[in-house]
Amino acid sequence: MDTATHQSDEDILIHGLKSGNQSAFHKAVRLYTPGMLAVARFYLDHSAAEETVQDCWVTVIDAIQKFEGRSGLKTWLHRIVANRAKNHLRKAKREVSADFSETLDPELADRFAPNGRWATPPSLKTNESAQALLENGALSDCLDKHLASLPETQRSALLLYEAHQHKSDDVCNILDVSASNLRVLVHRARQKIFLMVETFQETGEC
Amino acid sequence: MLMCRDLARIASDYIDGELGPMDTVSVKMHLMMCGHCRTFIGNLRASVDLINAHSSQQLDEELVRRIDERVTESLNARNSGNGNSD
Known part of the structure; x- marks a missing residue:
């Protein structure tokens, strides 16, 4: 039956x-x-x-x-x-502290001229797929290191949103943040990883 | 007019389709004219793919082992408790 x-x-x-x-x-x-x-x-x-x-x-x-x-x-x-x-x-009478005020990572912000155009533009184009990139063990280790060194709030937001594929509403509920603040956390974390990949591709170093 | 720095600020919203229609049009117009920003968006997107592909492989085996042990202990305690209803 x-x-x-x-x-x-x-x-x-x-x-x-x-x-x-x-x-x-x-x-x-x-x-x-x-x-x-x-x-x-x-x-x-x-x-x-x-x-x-x-x-x-x-x-x-x-x-x-x-x-x-x-x-x-x-x-x-x-x-x-x-x-x-x-x-x-x-x-423990503690609170989560996170900076939601600036959308741009300071390192990336420094790459723009006062007129808002790129002063130091992204140099190389990433053409390889993620899987192909990750076959490079050194890049994979570097990514681990950089994910680990992200501020906790950024890393959690990034992992829940990307790797664990939650909808924005769910992440906001779980982490008690507004939708716009979640966007800031995710974008800041992504920029850090973008900068890391760029440095790695240019220099081969982490 | 949207400048490169403005685009960098809202790049994730664009990638995730979270921008309103007007802003989306502004970004698309800017991207048509600006090779640097096209590279930026492409590389940011590649970074997102990389995070997804990488993070889904992460598992702390030691933590998983400890949790398994505690869960097994609790399940056994519960089962033996159910069996000895006196």
Whole structure:
């Protein structure tokens, strides 16, 4: 008796989680932990963020029974992490600080003449695909280094928006920022990576 | 008139299709005339692709192992708790 003609991978995973299936948890932990960590790092330092994500997963064992699928599993998990991280922040009487005032990265801003035209224009055109570029291990390492050195707020916004493919509205909710401030964070982070790739392509150095 | 610096400020909005119709037209007109900005937009777009391709590979195996351990412990504790309902 096959009533369900199509069950998505996510539905199957949710069913496994609700049944307390260990391999479903293992799969979900691998799939969703990087994004959950990106959320937690927006609010907390490295060790507090890791602790928060670990605690969340233990909470999820029971909380998943109440998951009704009104949002996707990823968004639901990210909201749980954000709430816990915000509570943590509140208890520590701290606030997230980020600069939303300037859209241009200072290093890029310096490359324009007073009349608003390029004084130092981008020199090389990137023609290779992302996959081809990443086959260069040194560039991949350099990217790691630069992503790690971004301000936490920029990195979290960038990762949630790009790598974890959230919609803007979801990222704004999870990170408690306005749509325009999210745009600033994402754009600032992208410029840093743009500058890094440019330097790497010109000099071969990170 | 839109200058190169103005375009650099709103480049991500343009790439993501978040600009209003008027601004989109201004950017397109500027790009038709300015090779430097075409290179800039192309390279910024390439950087975005790079971030996407790279970040999706990232996983902290040590953290995942620790979480797995804690989850397994909690699942076992819950299951044995359910079995010993006294």
